[in-house]
Amino acid sequence: MTSGLALIFIVAGGYVAARLGVRVLARRFLIVAGAEYLLLGILLGPQASGLISANAVDSFGPFITLAIGWMGAAVGAEFHLVSLLRISGSAYQTALLEALLTLAVVGAVLLAVFVRLLGEPLGSAIAPAAVLGAVAVTTSASGIALAARRLAREHASGAALLGQLRVSSGMDAVVGIVAFGLLLCLVHAAPPSDVRPPTPTEWAVITVAIGVVGGIVYHLFLAGERNADRLFIALAAAITLASGTAAYARLSPLLPTMLIGAILVNTSRARREIAAVIHRVHRPLYLVLLVFAGAAWRPSERAWLVPIVCYLVVRPLAKVGSARLAARLSGTTRRLGPDWGYGLVGQGSLAVAIALNYRLLDNSVLPNIVFTAAVISVLLTDLMSARLVQATVQRHRRRHAEPASDPTPAEGADAGAAVTNTGGER
């Protein structure tokens, strides 16, 4: 099968599967669409049916990189500062603590597993452990958005908790992307040319510069432009160029494009149009990313079972435990309840994007273990992420015996919607 036909059939197949099957399930049973594309990719890929060959996956490398970069821009486009300033500081404090604690716990446990059980030298085990930590931090935003829509339809309460979940989901995305972006600077291989290899700090500066300079330059470039078609061309150029530059320099495209997205929605007068264009293109690219991520999956040649099982057990525990500890440290336990972290257990496509980005690097350590762990975690948690959120909110409501409708949402509730106001596909 030619690579072009392969792309058409997998995306068309994915779309039909989503339309006929999962959309109905999503409406009726509160199941999030996303993981099925991943599964479809695995089934069509070289490890299962072989309909998509390894060469075909390689030939679509630019698409995958662009999809990863566009996902970063979509995350960044949700950070409108004016909206974010309406949220209380304690909501950010709780979210940041939860994200950092999860990163530290999962990273540390996996580091011990890689060193002790796989016999990996400490120096080389840090990278895969930290990447899994970054992957573990990310949360399925679409699950939270879907549950929020259902709860809003039922006039159910829990706005405070939902607001915090939205803030945490956005913060998780930022921490995951930043941690992964900086990690690639630390473990960067020397460039093939004769130039002096930049230090990790210099790589970090280059990564941030691609995003910041790109954002500022494109802000000036797009100034006053409101025509949707021309905005689309210019934004496509901006995100493609930033993704290509980052990937070319063997850096993560996620961080620079996230910065570009954030700068553009905060500085441009055409903020809504820019966000609309980014989100309109995000969906098809996200679909392609998930399918190719599935097709790119390869079982590890190393003993993979223990580290992956370990990740699958440690991550939810770390999420729930970190959320509880973060709420206690920031004094929000009373408002959120001790179990609010269950709402953050679902993982979505951002986890896949980070793991896939790591898997595509030519110098990565244990890439297949990292990627497999992320894929299985998404497959297990993404479908039921909305149900988890709904159950968490309902449990919270019962505990606090709140009235059936909540006319005065608590702090962070509605403003939290600004963080993920599109119900992004993370």
Added chain:
Amino acid sequence: MRRPVILLIVFGLVELVRPLGSTGYGAQALLTFGFLLLAAYTVGEIAASIGIPAIVGYMAAGAAFGPWGLDSVSREAVARLVPVSDLAIALIAFLAGAELQWQEVRDRGVALLKVVSTELLLGAVALGATLYAMQDVVPFLRDLPRSELLAVVVLFASVAVVHSPAVTMALLTDTGARGPVARTTLGVVLITDVVVVLLFTGALTVARSLVPIAGAAGLSFGVVAWEIAGALLVGGVLGGAAALYLRFVGEELFLFALLFTLLGAEVAHLAHVEALLTLLVAGFVAENVSPHGSGEALRRAMERSAAPVFVVFFALSGAQMDLSAVLRLLPLLLPLALVRGGALWAGTRLGSRWAGIGDPERRLLWLGLVSQAGVAIGLASVLAGVFPSFGGELRTLLLAFIALNQTIGPVLFRRALVQGGEIAPRARSPAPAEPVGS
């Protein structure tokens, strides 16, 4: 002024990053694509602001940053972006087909055929005769035996008369012009696209009889017939499928538009049928069979998804222009271009009179037919492969000739649309008073 400065800054930054990179997973292709898109868009906007078609700006950017210019976009990078060109051509063909209304084909099909046959015949004879007369001044023709000279003349004429659906569609998409000059030009260009397959095949057969090639397989009538009839069949089926999708699903048109054109190009390739004609028919069927309004929605989605692809397609065309060959051959190209222009002028006037087409089409049509692009380049490349003895030099001559027409053609077509009152002199949008779809 702001945008060119920003482009220069981005160019400098890309050059700074270049020594730090590696080419794995198509990162370089993505970098090139992004830069080319930005550069072409910027130069295109500048061109449009001074009344030159944006696509000339796109090509100028490609030429400036391409292998013959600053070499910021290398030859390898251009080669890696060939699928973008294929996608663009497929989108162009589908959009062109979708522009045609059944009513219009029924009402004006015969008239357009008369114009096409007149201008093609006159153009082929005039161009062939001119090249034959220039035998002593064209270096590679000087020492050719008579039979080979005649073969070169026939082949040159069959490619030199080709028009460009890509430029026509891109300019119509860019300007939104839908008046009589725009529609007649599009009709002539599309019919020529079908006729040219037959003409080129005939020319190839004549050339092979004049210059037999040892071990070469003959091009049978059956193959040519299948290329065209198969394209009608496959395109019809694809168009029907698109119409069904629009009727029963009608969602995610942006994604559907891209996938559908990719599918059409792949299926045409696998079925060995003419890809352009396949997608043209598919577009025509989808537009005319779909429920009212949904074909328009699909066309709009295609135009949106095509926008960056068009920009890069024309920038790549510019990057592939061998500027040194154009400059070297310019003294030969100018008389040929003048003869072609004259033949177009006379051919369209005669053909229009025969078909009963009045002004302003009769007066302005020839200006829209000067452009040449993808199809002609493809045919020139085929010649180089089929006739090793003179094909390479003939291709260089043809590519330089096409580059010249590609550069001046859009300017002339835009001028025709302005003179016809179908677009405002400096605006990119159609003139407000102009009736649409007449």
